Structure formats: C-alpha cells, structure tokens
Amino acid sequence: MLKVSYLLVVTAATFVLPALSATHSLRWFSVSVLLAVQVLALLICRVPTGQVLRPGWRLKWLFLFLIGSYTLLPPEHPAADLVLHWPVPGLGWVLPINLTGLDRAAVMCLQILTVLLTSAVVRLTGSQNDLVHGLQRLRLPDLFVHSLDRTLSLLSGSDERSRHRAREVGGESRGGVFTALKRLLRGDVGPFVLSIKANVELAGRQSDGGGESKLEARLAHDVAIVSGIALCMASFKMLKFLPGLPFASGHKAVLLFPLYVLAARLTYSRWGGTTAGTIMGVIGLLQGDGRFGVLEVLKHIAPGLVIDLADPLVRRLPVWALGYCLLGLLAAVARTSTELVLVFLLGARAEIYLFPAAKLVPNLLAGFLSGFVTLFVLRVFFREPTVQDRSNDSAHVQS
Numbered sequence: 001m002l003k004v005s006y007l008l009v010v011t012a013a014t015f016v017l018p019a020l021s022a023t024h025s026l027r028w029f030s031v032s033v034l035l036a037v038q039v040l041a042l043l044i045c046r047v048p049t050g051q052v053l054r055p056g057w058r059l060k061w062l063f064l065f066l067i068g069s070y071t072l073l074p075p076e077h078p079a080a081d082l083v084l085h086w087p088v089p090g091l092g093w094v095l096p097i098n099l100t101g102l103d104r105a106a107v108m109c110l111q112i113l114t115v116l117l118t119s120a121v122v123r124l125t126g127s128q129n130d131l132v133h134g135l136q137r138l139r140l141p142d143l144f145v146h147s148l149d150r151t152l153s154l155l156s157g158s159d160e161r162s163r164h165r166a167r168e169v170g171g172e173s174r175g176g177v178f179t180a181l182k183r184l185l186r187g188d189v190g191p192f193v194l195s196i197k198a199n200v201e202l203a204g205r206q207s208d209g210g211g212e213s214k215l216e217a218r219l220a221h222d223v224a225i226v227s228g229i230a231l232c233m234a235s236f237k238m239l240k241f242l243p244g245l246p247f248a249s250g251h252k253a254v255l256l257f258p259l260y261v262l263a264a265r266l267t268y269s270r271w272g273g274t275t276a277g278t279i280m281g282v283i284g285l286l287q288g289d290g291r292f293g294v295l296e297v298l299k300h301i302a303p304g305l306v307i308d309l310a311d312p313l314v315r316r317l318p319v320w321a322l323g324y325c326l327l328g329l330l331a332a333v334a335r336t337s338t339e340l341v342l343v344f345l346l347g348a349r350a351e352i353y354l355f356p357a358a359k360l361v362p363n364l365l366a367g368f369l370s371g372f373v374t375l376f377v378l379r380v381f382f383r384e385p386t387v388q389d390r391s392n393d394s395a396h397v398q399s
Helices: 002-019 024-044 049-058 060-072 099-124 130-136 142-155 160-173 177-185 190-206 217-238 253-266 272-286 293-316 321-346 350-357 360-381 385-398
Strands: 083-088 093-098
Touching: 002 024, 002 099, 002 130, 002 293, 024 049, 024 099, 049 060, 049 099, 060 093, 060 099, 060 350, 083 099, 093 099, 099 130, 099 272, 099 293, 099 321, 130 142, 130 272, 142 217, 142 272, 190 217, 190 360, 217 253, 217 272, 253 272, 253 293, 253 321, 253 360, 272 293, 293 321, 321 350, 321 360
Parallel strands: none
Antiparallel strands: 083 093
C-alpha cells in the first residue's frame, strides 16, 4: 500500500507543483528534489547505474524535441520572455534563442524523468510482488485481482505446464509479425486463434489446483478468459518486432485490439476488455516496458474502456468488417490520446502536440486494419456452439 501511495503521490506532485501559482517560482527546486530522491533511493537499494540511466536515454529524442522547440520557436509571450540574439559565426545570421523557453523545456524533461524513476523505484526495490499486493489491498474488483494474480503466475512459469506453454508461444512468434499479418489478412486466423484458446485453456486448468475453488462459476469463467487473453497480450507486447521505428508506431494494435474485443465478448463482466488491458498495462509497468512509467498504463486501459462501452452497440449492428474497423479506429484514437494527456499535464505549448500527433496516422491505420482481424477471429470463435451460448448468455446478463 505504501508503494502504491508513494507512486501516486509523487507522480501527482511532479505535475501539480510547477503548475500552481503559489509554487511555480520553486519549480526547479521542487522537481529537482523529487528527482534526486528517486535517484538516491535507487542507488541506496544498489540498483545498477545502467538501469537508473536507461529510462532517460530511451526518451532522448523527445527531450531533444522539447528543448529544440522551446529554444528555437518564437516566444509565446514576447513582452515577458527573455530572448538572446546570437550571431552565427561566418554566416551573418542572428539566431534568436528563447532562454525562457529553454528553462521551461528543461523543467518538463525533469518532470518526465521524475515520473519514470518513481516507477523504477516501485518496480526495482523490494519484491516484484509488492505492487501487485498493494493493488489487491485497494479493494479493486475481484475479476481484476484474481486475473492479475493468475496471469503473473503463468508468465513467471510457476509450473511445468506454463513454462512449456511459454516456450510454445515464443516458438510460434519467431516467424515475425509480417508473416502473421500476411496470414491474418488472407483470412488464415487458425494459428492466432489456437494460441488464444491454448492460453485460455491453460489459465482455466491452473484454477484446478490454485486454491480458487471458492470463486463462483461466472467469476471463475471470466478469470480464465481474461487471464488467457491477457497472457496473449503480454506475449505479443514483449516481442520487439520493429523497435524504435516511428513509421510503424502502433503496429501491434492489429493483433491486440481483437483480443480486447474477445475479452469483452466472451466474459459475463461488463468490463472484460478494460480488465485485460489494465492487466497488460500493470505487467508492462512491472517489466519496465513503455516510456512514460505509470502513465503508460493508461495507454492500455483506454482502448479496453472504449471497446467495452461500444461493443453492446456493435453487437446489435449487422456483422460487417466496417463496423469492427470503426471500433478499432475509436480504440486507436483513445490509445493515442493518452500521450496527449501527458503533453497536457506538462502544460506544453501548442507546437509540442505535433510529437504525439506524428504517431496518429500509423496508429489509426493499425486500428482500422484490426477490424478485419477481429471479424475473422470472431467468425472462428463463434463457430463453436459453447462459445456462442456463453456470449449470448453474457449479453443477456449485461442487458
């Protein structure tokens, strides 16, 4: 509980203190102290220096973009901002350097680093189960608590079957995302569906000896579905198909968004997709995945929330690819908007929104294409009467 509270309080203070008029003049001092506390905590706990420096190095291009934009762009308030006119040697040009903007960009970079290192303190100090136990004590829904616990157990390879399944998933994924997408767009969803079913079956089998017999039937069913789908999500998320290529941003959504829809469609719960996305976000945080620390969890929650809210309407429409493509498009907008939230929390000028906006087009394209994969996957799943009956029963319960 202390770790979860620490994570939330420090993250909130990092953004709130520089924004308040009463503490704005102390922004350098407050943010620097918070950052120094995180670095000191990591060093005291003997975290390797490379792991302390890695979060900042991963965002080097964002930091350069912020500093360059605020330093070279015209001042927002010409009467108040301090501008230095620097003559470029040998060219006869005078380059205006916005010192006020440079100061603001530097504070923003420190804020982002503070949030990242705060997440690292929670993740790298003590036991890796501390954050999970803290979330469980917050009295979150039973579906989330039990599904998170089971998914982490499966990922950690706590039994021979889970280790064997992890090796199978790794072997199936070595063909690359382009091979998988090529087969999916031809309508060959067999390997993808088999992987989902195998993970759901594995999650269901684990409950036989997991001491969860007290779970009621519907909750036990939903836990198996969400855990299996979250395990698929985590497996795809951990694969680095095209690391660091901005033009391919969001390409994994083609495979991830159909999993959100399945989680929403196959569970009795109203929030199956949101729960699966939240679990993937928490697992990513525990593994140090993502670039913005705890704020990265929002990127996985938002698509699930949109899909859970829109899926009842989509079910009432005729079954066509365009409907699921539009649903994927909405989920992609929600996913990308979470990065805009970070820019908003930093209080950045309008030009800085271009950085997350550059990812909008590939993300929207991936979200739109995910609709075709979703349609193929649902057709295969709903050929089985037992799955169809469960989904209809779930829709009846939710209505």
